[in-house]
Amino acid sequence: MLEKETMSIGLKPKTGYRWVILFVLWLLYLINYLDRTSVLTLLPVIRTDLHITHEQAGLIASIFFVGYAIAQVLAGMLADRIGAKRVMSIAIIIFTFVTFATGLVRSFSTFVLLRLGLGIGEGCHFAPASRTIADWFPNNEKGRATSLFTTTFQVGPAVIPILATSLATFFGSWRPVFFVLGIPGLIGIFMLWYYVTNTPEEELRNKGRISKEEYDYILSNLNTTKSETKKMATTKALKVLFTDISFIAYCLILFFNLAVIWGELVWISSFLYEQHGFSLKAMGFMASVPSLIAIVALVLGGWLMDKVFHGKAKWILAIGFLPCVPIFFLLSSVPKGHIFLLTVALLLMGFFSNIQGGALYTYPQMRFPKQMVGTAIGISNGFGQLGSFLAPFAAGFLVKTSASGAVSYNNVFIMFAGMALIAGVLSLFLSEKPKVVESLE
Template identity: 55%
Template sequence: METARDKLGKVSRYRWVVLIVIWLVYIINYFDRTSVLTFLPLIRKDLGLTAAQAGLGASLFFFAYAIAQFTGGWLADRIGPKKVMYIAITTFTGVTFVTGFIRNFTHFILVRLGLGFFEGHHFSPSHKVIANWFPKEEKGRAAGFFSTSWAVGPAVIPIIITWLAAYYGSWRPVFFWLAVPGIIGILLLWYFVADRPEEVVRRGRMTQAEADYIEAGVVSESAKGSSKGGLAVVARDVYFWMYCIVLFMNLAIYWGSTTWISSFLYEQHGFSLKTMGALVSLPYAVAFVAMIVGGWLTDNVFNNKTRPVLLMSYIVSIPVLLYMGMIPKGHVSTIIAMLVLMGFFVNLSFGAVYAYPQIRYPREVVGSAVGISNGFGQFGSFVAPLIAGYLVVEKAGGGASYTNVFIFFSAMAVIAAVLTLFLSEKPLTATLPKSESTVKA
C-alpha cells in the first residue's frame, strides 16, 4: 500500500519553502539588533555615552527580550504564529527606523527596550511554525537549519552596514535603510507562510499528499500524553536548575562578546570602520560550521550525550577568551586566529545545550522545561553586557582596554564547565513522587 511518504516523492516540498522564509525573516531580525551593536563605538561617541551607559543600553535589550519570550509563545498559541510575527516585524522595523533619530541616552534606552521587547516576540512563533509544518522525523533538521540564522546574520550584516556607514559618512542613515528588509520580510510572510499546511492546500500551492505526510508525523492533541503537575516535575529536578545556570552562562558569553567585540576591535586595537566590520563577521562565519559540527557530534559520535560537547566547548573557550583581551596591539594575525577559535568553540555548544531538555525531560513536560530555561538563560544576555561595560578601562590618551571584559567571559566559561560535569542526562520520568525534592539519576 502506498504511504503518504511514498506519494510525497512525486510532489514538491512546500514545507521547506516555509522554513527558508522564516529563516530569512529571522535574519532580518538580526539586521536590526546586530546593527546597534556594530555601531556601538560610534553611537557612544556621537551621544557622549560612557562605556557603562552603553553597556546598560545593550543589556536592557536582552532584559526586554527575555520577558517577551513568555508572552510571544503564549500569543502564538492563541492567535497563531503568523499574526504574532507580523506584529513583531512591523513594530521592531519601526523602532529600528526611529533609531536613526536618537540624540541622547534616554532615547538610546527607549529604543533598546522597544527593540528587545518586539524582537522577543519573533522567536517562539517561528518555532511554532516549525512545529506545525514538520513531522517528527524532520524536526531536528528543520530546527537545526533555523538556528543557523543567528550565525549567518552576524557574519554578513556587519560587512553590509559598515560599508553603508562608510558611504554616507554616518551610522544614522543605515537605520533608515533597514526599514527596507523589514518591509520585504512582511511581504514574504504574507505570501508564503501560513499557520498550518491545510491553509496552503486550500490556496492550491501545495498538494494534499504533502499535508497528509506532515499531519501523519505531527502528534495530535488527542494523542498527547498528559502529565499532571508537569511543571512541578521540572521544578523539583535539581539538574534542571543546574542546566538553567549553564544556559545562563552560555548565552552570557555569546551575547556579551557579541555586544563588545566591535568596540574591542575599534577602540583597543584601532581598526578602521570597514576593517572592524570584516573582522566582526569572522567568528560568526565560523559559528555556522561550529553549530553544525556540535549537533553532529552530539547525535553521531556521543550517542545523544550533550555533556562531552558542552565540556569541549567551555573548557577550550576558557583560555581562548582569556588570551583574547591580552593580544598586543598590531598583532593582526593573532587577532584573526583567536577570533576564529572564539567563533568555533563558543558556538560549538549551541546544538548540545538546546538538545539537553529534549534528552532529559519527557515530551509531556519538555515545553515547560524549554520555556523556563530559555527565559532564565536570556537574563544572562542581559547581565553580561551590563557588567562588561563597567569593566572597560578608558585610556587617558584615547581608546580603551577590554582585558578585564574577556577575563570576565572566561570566568563564566569556567562556571559553565564545572556545572556541566554534574549534569545528569538520564531521562526523567513524568511521574516524579511528591516526596522527592530532587531527582536521583
C-alpha cells in the same frame, strides 16, 4: 519511542515543504538581527556622536534584553495558545518600526527606550519560530533543522557589520543606516503570511502544499502526549517544567551561554576599534571573523547531534563550552599589532562558542512534548536573556582606561572564561530522557 523512530526512517516524504518553512523562518530571523547587530557594530561612533560613556553604552546594549526576556516568556505561552504565526507577526511589526526610529534618536534616554522597545518586539519572535520547527520536523531531523535555523545568530553578525559600516561610510553618517534597514521588515511580513502555517495539519487541510506522505513522515516521530490537536493547560506545563531538575540546569546553562555570546557581540567591535586600533571599515571586517566560522560550527554541531550523538545534547555542549576557557584567556593576551594571532583567537572563539548552539536549542524539543515546547522555550530563553543583559552591562565596568588613554578589555574576556566553565560543567548533568506527561490538564 524506538517504534516511532523506526517508522520515521521507513517513511519517505514526497515533498519537502518543511524545508521551505525552515528557510522562511531563517530569513525572517535574519531580518530580526538587522537592527540589534547594526547598533552594536556602530556603537563606537554612536557613543561619540551622542556623548555616551562606556557605562552608558553597556546599559544601552543590555536594556534590550530586559524587554527581550519578558517578551520571550509571554510569546512562548502565546505561541502554544493562539498560534506561532500570529505572535511572529506582532514581532515583525514592532521591530520594523523601532529599527526605522533608531535613526532619529537624539539623546541617551530616548535611545534606552527604543532599545527596550526593540527587545520587546524581537523577543516575540524566537519562541514561536522554535515552536514552528518543533511542529514541522520529526525528532530525527530536529538537530539539523534547529542548527540551520540558528545559523542566523551568526550569519547576521557576519554580514551586518560589513553592511552597516559600508552604509555608514557611504552616507557619511550612522543615521541613514537604520532607515534603510527598516525596509526588509515589510518584506518579511508578506513572506510570513504567504508561506508559513503553524502546523503540517493546517497546511495539509487549508493550502495543500504538503503531501500526505510528508505529513505522515513528520508525525511519525514527534514528541506528543495523547492528542495532536488538544492544547496543554499552561498551569500543567509550568508544573512540569519547574519540577524538572534538568530544565532548571538547562535554564542556567542558557543564561551563561547567552551571557558569553552577547557579551562577545556587544563589545567585540569596540575591543577591535579601541584596544587594537582598527579603522571603522577594517573593524567591520574583523568583527565578522568569529561569525563566519561560527556558521560552519553551528551546521557541524547539528549534524553531530543527529548523526553521531543521536539526539543527545550534553556532550556537544561540553565540547563547545570547555575549550572556550583557554581561548578567552588567549584573546585577552594578544598584543596590539599581532593581527595573525588575533585572527586565530577570533576564529577559535567563534567556532567553540557556537558549535553547541543547535544542540542547545534542540534540547527542549527533544525533552518535552510538543504541546508545551513554546512555553518551555519561552521561559528558558527568557531567563537566559538575563545573562544577555548582565554580561554586556558588567563588561562596561570591566573595561579599563589607562592614564595615557589606552583601553583594555582583558578583564572582560576573563569574565567570559569563567561563565563558559560553569556552563560546560552544568551540561554534563542534563537528563536526555524524554519527559512523559500523561495528562494535558
